[in-house]
Amino acid sequence: MLSVVITPAGGPEDLAFLFARLVPAAVDGLVREVIYAGAADATVEEICEATGARIAEGLGAALAQAKGPWVLVAPATFRPPEDWQDRAAAHLAHRTGALRIKGVRTGGWFARNPSAELRPLARR
Template identity: 35%
Template sequence: MLSVVIETRNHEDALARTLASLVGGAVEGVVREVIVCDAGSSDRTHTVADHAGCHYLADAHLEAGIRQARSEWLLLLEPGARLLDGWMDAVLAHAGDATGPARFQRARQSKQPFLARILSGRRPLAEGLMITRRQALSLSQREPSAAAIAKAITARRLGAEIVVAPFSKG
């Protein structure tokens, strides 16, 4: 039903946290596959992805992951983001009656004061992005990364929360 695509580089611990939050979705059949697009990690990112049963694409950009995805719907996530209870119902409801992209709502523990948000910079993929494969393919030809795709479109809000990945310069 859903292919999860994660771009990463040297985020082995963060990737493990994100993958752990997807286990329930895999068990329930909501997550069909997880594709990790690695931009040249020198840590154990490959090992984490391999042990979790992910499709690992070495030295790959987002477009390669989108092309490999087998599901109509994609979920683009930052390494370190964690989906909270209720996310599967929200994703299924959106896929059942919508055609446009959607983002999660920030969990209470992820909300920052206004000034902190300004100083840390905007991360367009912080709330994740659910998008159709066709839309993502079209956008990926113009936009080189998941963050650029997320920035280029507007999306409605899903009725589920995400714990935003901690800010990382890696």
């Protein structure tokens, strides 16, 4: 249902924390796939391999690979709030526009997958 594209930011501990927050959503079927968009060192490759995430060469390539009808784009430093999964599922069920989820450090965006056609998302 939802493809997650993670952009490089922070360090491996940030990426590991974000993956831990995404696991329940993957188990529940909200998150279909995770794609890391950027160059990856050995540690990032190891984290992605352990979690089943793919690595793409940049944001454009990651968005082109995304298969879900919706895409969440967030930096690795994104700290989604506890209720993010419920809010995201409700939004996906009833809305068609973009939504910004504010996290503790940084926010993430998700919107309908534009079939690999890149276009800016309007801020709300």
